[in-house]
Amino acid sequence: MAHLELAGIQQRYGTHVVVDDVSFAIETGSIACLLGPSGCGKTTLLRCIAGFEPVVAGAIHLEGETVSRAGFTRAPERRRIGMVFQDYALFPHLTVAGNIAFGLTANAGEREQRVAALLETVGLAGQGEKYPHELSGGQQQRVALARALAPKPELILLDEPFSNLDVDLRERLSLEVREILKREGMTAVLVTHDQNEAFAMADEIGVMANGRIQQWDTPYRLYHEPANRFVADFVGQGVFLPGQVLSAHEVEVELGVLHSAVPLECSQGCLACGRDCGVEVLLRPDDIVHDDASTLSAEVILKAFRGADILYTLRLDSGASALSLVPSHHNHAIGERIGIRLDVDHVVAFKTETRQFVSGRGPQVVPVSFRR
Ligand SMILES: Nc1ncnc2c1ncn2[C@@H]1O[C@H](COP(=O)(O)OP(=O)(O)OP(=O)(O)O)[C@@H](O)[C@H]1O
Ligand SMILES: [Mg+2]
The missing domain is CATH 2.40.50.140 (Nucleic acid-binding proteins)
Structure with a gap:
């Protein structure tokens, strides 16, 4: 059974159809990427999966259970989904450890253990007492990832997580994050308009334009066997x-x-x-x-x-x-x-x-x- 399945999802703002008849399925442990130009509906689709947006038509299934369909939206906090936003939005008044522990409900001892383990995972062991402004952009990004992983979500959604970073760091961090997600056995959906990032991180990529998936495929096949002119133009030179x-x-x-x-x-x-x-x-x-x-x-x-x-x-x-x-x-x-x-x-x-x-x-x- 697919971990996440979208069937004929449509979403619109007023009469403006932003996501149009989108269907795909992702297996447990797979990293998928939505790749497309600005305004094509990537963030909207991610917000539908997270439960922040209702859907107008179609259905979203998480481990076989319907979490969204027309007229029904299961609340985000009841989906066991972690989300990393583009601006990573760390709480400036909390330490790194405080940020990571923020969504944890366990007792103090367990919280401390989980935070220490996650700091280790994201390569920031011993840095829990620092404040976000004392960290580099890449380090803050890793804290945001640790915070999203902390409650052990079943699925993690990443919206342009590296867009504020310079090119070198982006490349290194995207490989690092892939490693971390694979080690944790997470299923993930990444949104980006950067093809190199998509190629570096994803097992499978959905290329979007005008709210529609143009091709859902492996990076290799998108590059070498594009399904239409748009994909051929957008992916690669x-x-x-x-x-x-x-x-x-x-x-x-x-x-x-x-x-x-x-x-x-x-x-x-x-x-x-x-x-x-x-x-x-x-x-x-x-x-x-x-x-x-x-x-x-x-x-x-x-x-x-x-x-x-x-x-x-x-x-x-x-x-x-x-x-x-x-x-x-x-x-x-x-x-x-x-x-x-x-x-x-x-x-x-x-x-x-x-x-x-x-x-x-x-x-x-x-x-x-x-x-x-
Ligand atoms: N709350 C909203 N109300 C009205 N229109 C919206 C709203 N949010 C997004 N849109 C419109 O929906 C379309 C898709 O937006 P979305 O944010 O999903 O694009 P995106 O693919 O994530 O783009 P980017 O790469 O620039 O982040 C855009 O035309 C946008 O203007
Ligand atoms: Mg977006």
């Missing part, structure tokens, strides 16, 4: 090059013909027909490899040095741009032509007319996805 379907197993782009072991298909059944079907092929920066021996070349128009790699923006002969990720000892200047070749594992293509996906919410075209 890349460009779309115009392509032509040559046969059930072949798509041609400017840089060559991509061969597929699996026949191409789409919801309209026409990608495989070979009849002049126009598609847009997604090429990630790691799909275009720098190779001096290649007969193909392109001009470097931008370069971003990243330490281990350089991300080159290239101008192809047609004038289209493409990205190529290259080990940084291949240091080329802007204006130089460099040899390139395709090294594509999964190819993802969308029929050309699906461009207006986000506003349209129209029929979703199943992407062409295959291995070479």
Whole structure:
């Protein structure tokens, strides 16, 4: 049985539908993430799960029990859910230990033990007597997590927990928090608009846009097998090059013909027909490899040095741009032509007319996805 299950959840403010027909299920011990642009409904959905918002339609089940449906909302304090808010809202007049113990009802001895154990868990052993203002942002964040874990909730909800921190700390803390949640066997739902954070922390990710889940999948599949244009654009970098379907197993782009072991298909059944079907092929920066021996070349128009790699923006002969990720000892200047070749594992293509996906919410075209 799923730990948390949402079935057809809708929530709106007045006539503005903010969460629309959202369904997913999370197993016990799994860390899920809702990833999407600002305003897409992530916080609203989290508040529905916590019981701070009613739902207009659908149902939320916690360990098989219905906790929300139209006309019924079980109170947040009766859900055994811990929540970490974006601003972590520690009580400034309480010590670290006081903050962590705040929601605990056990006797003094047990409280003290639990607080000490949690301080140890979040790497702050011996710092219980400090006040929040004596801690760094990352340390305060860990206190907020310890406070949410203290009453041993069954499910923990984290709303943009690292958004106030700098990039390095964010990355380190997201891995640390993942470790802590896994060690404690917690089920968790994290909300973020930062894809790296989602990738670092989550077992499964739901990409949201306009109140709807666009794809619920593993990080790997979201990146390599995006279900629609929105997900392909939002997750990871890349460009779309115009392509032509040559046969059930072949798509041609400017840089060559991509061969597929699996026949191409789409919801309209026409990608495989070979009849002049126009598609847009997604090429990630790691799909275009720098190779001096290649007969193909392109001009470097931008370069971003990243330490281990350089991300080159290239101008192809047609004038289209493409990205190529290259080990940084291949240091080329802007204006130089460099040899390139395709090294594509999964190819993802969308029929050309699906461009207006986000506003349209129209029929979703199943992407062409295959291995070479
Ligand atoms: N209390 C409210 N009353 C009216 N509209 C609201 C309310 N809360 C949120 N909204 C609207 O609902 C939509 C979704 O808001 P929500 O806070 O869920 O987005 P979000 O995905 O969490 O965004 P962000 O990444 O910026 O935090 C927004 O258009 C917002 O303006
Ligand atoms: Mg939000």
